Amino acid sequence: MYTEQVMDHFMNPRNMGEIADADGIGEVGNAKCGDIMKMYIKVKDSVIVDVKFKTYGCGSAIATSSIATEMIKGHTLNEALQLSNKAVVEALGGLPAHKIHCSVLAEQAIKAALSDYYRKNGIDPEPIVGKITECDHDHCESCSED
Amino acid sequence: MDRFIYADNAATTKLSKSVLDKMMPYLTEEYGNASSLYNLGSKSKQAVESAREQVANALGAKPREIYFTSGGSEADNWAIKSAAYIGAKKGKKHIISTKFEHHAVLHTLEYLKKQGFEVTLLDVHSDGVVRVEEFIDAIREDTCLATIMYANNEIGTLQPIAEIGKICREKGILFHTDAVQAIGNVPVNVVDDNIDMLSLSAHKFHGPKGVGALYVRRGILLDNLIHGGAQEFGRRAGTENTAGIVGLGAAITDAVNNIENKTKITSEICSYIIENALKIERSRLNGHPTKRIPGTINMCFEGIEGESLLLMLDFKGISASSGSACTSGSLDPSHVLLSIGLPHEIAHGSLRLSFSEENTLDDAKYIVEQLYPIVDRLRVMSPLWEKIKQNG
Numbered sequence: 001m002y003t004e005q006v007m008d009h010f011m012n013p014r015n016m017g018e019i020a021d022a023d024g025i026g027e028v029g030n031a032k033c034g035d036i037m038k039m040y041i042k043v044k045d046s047v048i049v050d051v052k053f054k055t056y057g058c059g060s061a062i063a064t065s066s067i068a069t070e071m072i073k074g075h076t077l078n079e080a081l082q083l084s085n086k087a088v089v090e091a092l093g094g095l096p097a098h099k100i101h102c103s104v105l106a107e108q109a110i111k112a113a114l115s116d117y118y119r120k121n122g123i124d125p126e127p128i129v130g131k132i133t134e135c136d137h138d139h140c141e142s143c144s145e146d
Numbered sequence: 147m148d149r150f151i152y153a154d155n156a157a158t159t160k161l162s163k164s165v166l167d168k169m170m171p172y173l174t175e176e177y178g179n180a181s182s183l184y185n186l187g188s189k190s191k192q193a194v195e196s197a198r199e200q201v202a203n204a205l206g207a208k209p210r211e212i213y214f215t216s217g218g219s220e221a222d223n224w225a226i227k228s229a230a231y232i233g234a235k236k237g238k239k240h241i242i243s244t245k246f247e248h249h250a251v252l253h254t255l256e257y258l259k260k261q262g263f264e265v266t267l268l269d270v271h272s273d274g275v276v277r278v279e280e281f282i283d284a285i286r287e288d289t290c291l292a293t294i295m296y297a298n299n300e301i302g303t304l305q306p307i308a309e310i311g312k313i314c315r316e317k318g319i320l321f322h323t324d325a326v327q328a329i330g331n332v333p334v335n336v337v338d339d340n341i342d343m344l345s346l347s348a349h350k351f352h353g354p355k356g357v358g359a360l361y362v363r364r365g366i367l368l369d370n371l372i373h374g375g376a377q378e379f380g381r382r383a384g385t386e387n388t389a390g391i392v393g394l395g396a397a398i399t400d401a402v403n404n405i406e407n408k409t410k411i412t413s414e415i416c417s418y419i420i421e422n423a424l425k426i427e428r429s430r431l432n433g434h435p436t437k438r439i440p441g442t443i444n445m446c447f448e449g450i451e452g453e454s455l456l457l458m459l460d461f462k463g464i465s466a467s468s469g470s471a472c473t474s475g476s477l478d479p480s481h482v483l484l485s486i487g488l489p490h491e492i493a494h495g496s497l498r499l500s501f502s503e504e505n506t507l508d509d510a511k512y513i514v515e516q517l518y519p520i521v522d523r524l525r526v527m528s529p530l531w532e533k534i535k536q537n538g
């Protein structure tokens with residue numbers, strides 16, 4: 001069902017953990033839907049010098065968060081903003097159709113961390129980052145109930 | 147991978163060697179059509195009829211009451227639709243069932259609702275057992291059918307079948323039970339249990355896939371499922387799956403003769419797992435602790451998600467299943483776990499282990515040994531676990 005890359009990131013997640021003195025923390029998803037992603041970033045001179053994640057969710061949720069951290073680590077804030085869920089899916093060699101929402105969640109988790117970083121620095125994040133969609137299960141009853 | 151443990155026998159079982167050996171002639175030399183007159187054909191006919199006798203004997207039924215099908219789903223569909231049509235002819239269009247039936251039953255009921263039937267789905271409470279009083283309360287003047295599963299496929303709980311059967315008989319309500327998970331796990335007797343219709347499937351007790359049977363008590367007129375030839379008493383046309391039917395007959399005979407032995411093995415395994423895996427903090431056993439088939443257990447581990455748990459177990463050579471949304475292929479966790487009142491976030495972290503007589507206590511020990519570090523590892527990764535811990 002999953003590609004080798006997905007299984008590799010799932011079994012050997014990169015950058016898993018927390019950053020105690022993070023400059024930005026973002027969390028998306030919810031327990032009811034079965035996935036939560038939390039991203040921590042450390043920023044120096046507009047470059048993401050460190051990133052860590054914690055994820056509750058299925059194999060692809062863990063794999064997408066793991067690879068997403070690799071794709072932004074050492075990159076500028078602007079580059080991180082450009083990271084799309086499509087790029088994440090490609091980097092993993094594809095995801096089953098019903099797992100694409102995991103990649104969207106990973107993209108949103110990074111954006112949420114960036115927003116938090118801007119907010120902490122007195123900058124309104126919305127014009128830069130846009131709106132964060134907490135959950136893309138627009139057809140998910142349990143999400144719309146909340 | 148040096149170890150392989152199959153712990154998903156509720157999904158399907160391994161075809162037994164002796165059953166395969168009995169099927170083999172009908173896949174090779176004995177290829178005659180059971181409807182043909184000459185010797186080769188009549189040998190197939192004899193094989194089909196002796197399998198019918200075997201299935202009947204296993205259930206305490208008569209051969210004339212056994213119809214072969216393509217499996218449990220077909221038997222469920224056929225029984226429920228037939229009973230509904232019988233009811234409709236008398237102006238009775240109300241059906242009683244439960245919230246946690248297999249989809250083969252629930253989706254058939256959904257279909258019938260569109261045809262104007264009314265369906266009451268009984269609550270199964272937090273222990274996964276229907277209450278007889280609530281069943282009685284649900285009965286109406288126009289109730290034509292009750293369809294209540296013998297044992298649940300996800301949590302293994304047994305239902306008060308004999309009691310409900312008795313009530314149905316008294317009230318003139320047809321009683322169907324999906325016994326797919328019960329056969330070979332607990333003794334089932336259609337007479338003692340007052341069952342009018344019963345579904346079973348060979349692949350759940352070491353028989354082949356794609357073959358099952360429907361028991362229909364003499365005198366109940368089944369609707370014609372497939373029009374055509376005269377097979378299955380003219381109710382289901384099509385040249386018989388001789389090898390499959392022979393396999394079903396052999397497998398059910400072995401299965402019912404082996405219940406005691408299987409129970410001994412699987413209860414030891416399950417007791418060990420229940421006792422040891424549930425020492426993991428914030429874990430629970432789903433469903434009634436004793437009213438259950440001996441070989442199926444369903445547990446939840448808070449703060450983790452079922453699919454990632456299964457992937458890690460698979461990596462250690464353990465095949466199991468879960469009712470999480472990710473594994474159910476939908477956005478919601480399994481309807482069975484929700485029906486016993488589990489919140490979504492806990493249902494997502496479920497694990498079903500189901501054993502057969504081919505498993506050993508050693509398997510149980512290995513599973514528990516692997517479970518601890520895997521649950522730990524997923525919890526370390528989980529922001530939800532962090533929250534659970536913070537909130538105490």
Ligand SMILES: Cc1ncc(COP(=O)(O)O)c(C=O)c1O
Pocket residue numbers: 156157216217218219220222248250295297298299324326327347348356358
């Ligand atoms: C309770 C129950 N009913 C029906 C079925 C369907 O049986 P089959 O796969 O033979 O159609 C299953 C098995 O998946 C089951 O567990």
